Amino acid sequence: MSVPAFRSVAADSAEVAALKAKTNLASVSLGSKILASSDEFFAEAANLLKDEAAVFLPEEFTERGKWMDGWETRRHNKAHDWTIIQLGFAGSVFGFDIDTSHFTGNHAPVVSIEAANATEDEVRAGKAQFGEILPRVNMNPGSHHYFVYEAPTAAYTHLRVNNYPDGGIARLRVYGQVVPQTVVAAADGTVDLAFVGNGGRAVACSNEHFCSPSNLVLPGRGRTMGDGWETRRSRTPNHSDWAILKLGLPGFVDRFELDTRHFCGNFPPLVTMHGTVSAEDVPPADAQWTELLAPVALTADAQHYFDSAGPRDVAFTHVKFTMYPDGGLKRIRVNGRPAN
Secondary structure (H helix, E strand, O other): OOOOOEEEEOOOOHHHHHHHOOEEOOOHHHOOEEEEEOOOOOEOHHHHHOOOOOOOOOOOEEOOEEOOOOEEOOOOOOOOEEEEEEEEEEEEEEEEEEEOOOOOOOEOOEEEEEEEOOOHHHHHOOOOOOEEEEEEEEOOOOOEEEEEEOOOOOEEEEEEEEEEOOOEEOEEEEEEEEOOOOOOEOOOOOEEOOOHHHOOEEEEEOOOOOEOHHHHHOOOOOOOHHHOEEOOOOOOOOOOEEEEEEEEEEEEEEEEEEEOOOOOOOOOOEEEEEEEOOOOOOOOOOOOOEEEEEEEEOOOOOEEEEEOOOOOOOOEEEEEEEEEOOOEEOEEEEEEEEOO
């Protein structure tokens, strides 16, 4: 397998902004996990997958030394350290953020990444075929390192992160697009067309001051108010906030689930849903939107279920959720039947 063409880009570049709009395939919220590591003496490799930014606690120590919010191996490795990550969902990679925040005199000086498309059993048995997708790159202390591919990679299920020769990495963000291996269906046979595991993702929004609309399509009902979508308070009359989801599986929409879990004093009092058909990631400004859910009231910290009022013979590619005037929502489920 040849190494795909990539380049290092600055943290403040437009390329990084576009990268961050992709799905973090290595997020613990997607079910990503560590399968094996060569060493975790000072800090566990599972920290690489945390969604929140790494923190530093100056006075925090463990029986093995300084507590660090990342993956840190012991010193004086005569070979190199490694850890294997199972992605929550298989996906193609658009780029990486290898973050050494708070690792100053103890960061990993060089990192490379390999990838494989295999089952968990094959990986655990050592039968998976890993190939290099990011050759050895130099790391600076306490820094984000962004790498962007010229074109998305093939779809992978597992990554092996190599740390030469040892040291610490705070976080790994693997920005990409889920490529469903199988369709995740409900017990009644319907499919959440917007679910991240089916390739759904947020592609645009009016505001994400407190947290991103990408959270709307994650698995489960979340852990805190911080893993939903929440906008700033509006002070303008007749204001509304909106988010557009690109369905992973274009299809016929039957019903919606709108979940306000953890949003008690800040849930949206009134919402609507619309759908459109577009070949673009983000529908153009003149896109024609069809009403799927007329204005309806929501309540605090609850799951709400609504039938679609739209046509059942149109295979929509996008839905637009609008809240009046602002607020927060935990999850959106768009249940229906895939077009293909």
